[in-house]
Amino acid sequence: MMKKAFSILIILLFAITAQSEAQKLTERKVRKMFMESEIMQEHFVGFILQEETGKIVYAQHQDIHFVPASNTKLLTLYTALNILGDSIPAFKYRIEGDSLIIWGTGDPSFLHPKLDNRRTYDFLANTPHQIFMANEPDLEFEPSYWRSDLSYFPMYGNLATIKSDTTLGLFVFPEPISRYVVQDSTIISTRFNINRSKSGKELVYPKMTIPGDFQSTVPFPMDLQVTRILLEDTLKKEVNLIMKKKPSETNIYFSIPSDSLYRHMMLPSDNFIAEQILLMCSGMISDTLNVKTTIEFGLENHYKEFKNPPVWEDGSGLSRFNLFTPSTVLEVLNLIEKKIGDKGRLKSLLPEGGVSGTLRTAYQTDNGKPFVWAKTGSLKYMHLQSGWLETRKGRGYRYVFMNNNFVRPNSEVRNEMVRIMTEIHERY
Structure with missing residues (x-):
């Protein structure tokens, strides 16, 4: 009788162990997911899945460099x-007699429609x-045709809203930018x-009938003179420019919570704000606003000891000269998590699958609850996700998923x- 009972116990233990192993996510199981994916066999794929304990479940091409696209913003965030x-x-600023002298720090929140709290105003x-x-000599930002101009004192996100108007022809906000909106009869367009004009500060449009429903948001050329004009119009008081080098000691006025x-950089993946953040950082560690200054500081102080130090060129990830390995991005995820130290705050800074930002339409929630919090990245023939995943069984993972050099539409790779991340969530 005892022998029979012992045999039953052994069988039960074996069954429980077998069931537990069947539910456990292993290297073999993840590899199989990729091997059975036709799409993932067609191009260059880097992937790492890491348990909360730090154990790597599965990795492929973890030390190969990829163009990270907007995954670059993870480095911008941590820096x-x-x-x-x-x-x-x-x-x-400094107050000298009856004068308030201001040196811009690059804060992009002033009068921004989604960020401003009117404190600075x-x-x-x-x-x-x-x-x-104050305008320091020999400090200028190059104009851009692919995002809003960088500037010392951004206003309205350096964007103008322009729409058709039965009386004015075109309504422009902020109004002072209307002086730069001009018709160009040489433009041939249907x-x-x-x-933006190829040269100069003009915002140009063709000589043709303005559609009644026309509305567009257009980056306007920005420098300190434009800033002065806009600020004077907004404050309804005189504002002047002065050539004055910033002294070693100044006061700092603060605007919005960091x-x-x-959050606005990460959720909609705002390229302009990412670059302005690096400008602000440089102003806190040096005398000038310069994206490269912050990048060099970050590489020297935060990423120098990485197994694969990043090749880092900009704050937004629009540059194809950025090169990160999956293991590099995973190290950054771990640093961010440790620095923030609060899962709720961490999740609030990232797009949520099925809920917000660039992942709002990518994933479905699970009974109304998101299970992915990640930074996306997308350029032509490149698509990436890096962040955090939670499974139905309550397990947490960090993951880096990098796809380069495919020729399918981005949507198919996404x-x-x-599908793969959802399968991991549902089964394990």
Whole structure:
């Protein structure tokens, strides 16, 4: 009788162990998912899946360099977390006699339709001092045709809203930008649109009938003179420019909570804000605003000891000269998680699958709950995701999923990534 009972116990233990192993996510099982995916066999794929404990479940091409696209913003985020405090520096200033002298810090939140809390506006509108904006010599930003211009003192996100108007022809906001909106009869086009001139500051449109439903958001050329004009119009008071080098000691006026700016960079993947964040960081560690200064600081102080130090060129990831390995991105994910130290705050800074940002339409939620929080990246023939995954069984993972050099539509590769990550969520 005892022998029979013992045999039954052994069988039960074996069955329980077998069931537990069947539910466990292993290297073999993940490899099989990729081997059985026709799409994932067609191009260059880097992937790492890491348990919360730090154990690597599966990795492929983890030390091969990929173009990271907007996964670059993960480095921008971690660098900013280490340089900027809990609030964004709006500007540096000194009061000299009856003058308020301002040095821009690159804060992109001022009068931004989704970010501004009017704190900076109220300070400037209510100051009894004459406002001077300092222009340091030989410091200029190159104009851009693929995003808003970088600037010392952004306003309205350096974007103009332009739409058809029965009286004006075109309504422009902010209004002072209307002086730069001009018709160009040399443009040959079958479609009405407004674009930046190839030279100069004009926003040009073709000589044709303006559609009644036309509306567009257009980056406008930005420098300190444009800033002065816009600020004067907004504050309804005189603003002047002054050539004055920033002294070693200045006051700093702060605007919005830093997390709200980081969230806006990460969720819609805002390239302009990513670059401005690096400018702000440089102003806190040096005397000038320069993206390269922050990148060099980050490479020396945060990423130098990485197994594969990143080749890092910009803050947004639009440059194809950026090159990261999957293991590099995973190290950054771990650093971000450790630095933030709060899962709720961490998740709030990232797109949520099926809920928000660039993952809102990619994933379905599970009974209304998201299970992926990740930064996406997308350029032509490239698509990536890196972040955190939770399974139905309550297990947590970090993952890096990098796809380069495919020739299918991005949507097909994205859908296959989503299918694989969803299968891991549902089964394990």
